[in-house]
Amino acid sequence: GIQVEQSPPDLILQEGANSTLRCNFSDSVNNLQWFHQNPWGQLINLFYIPSGTKQNGRLSATTVATERYSLLYISSSQTTDSGVYFCAVESGANNLFFGTGTRLTVIP
């Protein structure tokens, strides 16, 4: 199956700092989503972004499909941003393959 790698695996930020999370995938995809899993386990949809750039408040994402990677930018981080960030890709059938995740801790 398709391989999805995320980096860094762990990230600790001071509140107010900016960060970039990366997602590399091994094959062409027809869907890519970014999720935030909060400390209680709930997965929250952040972006549906198979290509191009989108912004939503302090978050933005860019996917370069031809080079098989996506980036998630978090600006002015807050403690509530803590949790695990996953990218997930869909190739062919409507199945999402999840990446390895980036665990973000924002300290006040």
Next chain:
Amino acid sequence: GAVVSQHPSWVICKSGTSVKIECRSLDFQATTMFWYRQFPKQSLMLMATSNEGSKATYEQGVEKDKFLINHASLTLSTLTVTSAHPEDSSFYICSASLSASGKKSQYFGPGTRLTVT
């Protein structure tokens, strides 16, 4: 919109018993739902794809006789863990597929934490 619920949110059961987990799409109809499991500090692994009115499609290595999936309506799918053992303890998450404006996204339930003693 696009809210998915799961029940129960957590359950503790004794080894050898069966546990049923419900997944509901509250404000949309979902012909396809998915079941994932997540071990501590690991990623989500797809277990099976559930289609309304037909048999579920299981991923390689997932025992269909142990993890029974029923998709009885366009808003409800159930996962039954039969004869549970401690190694089945995990976080089980469902999702429902929604198509809108030419894109198909999955929306996730809050998860069910199963502990088998």
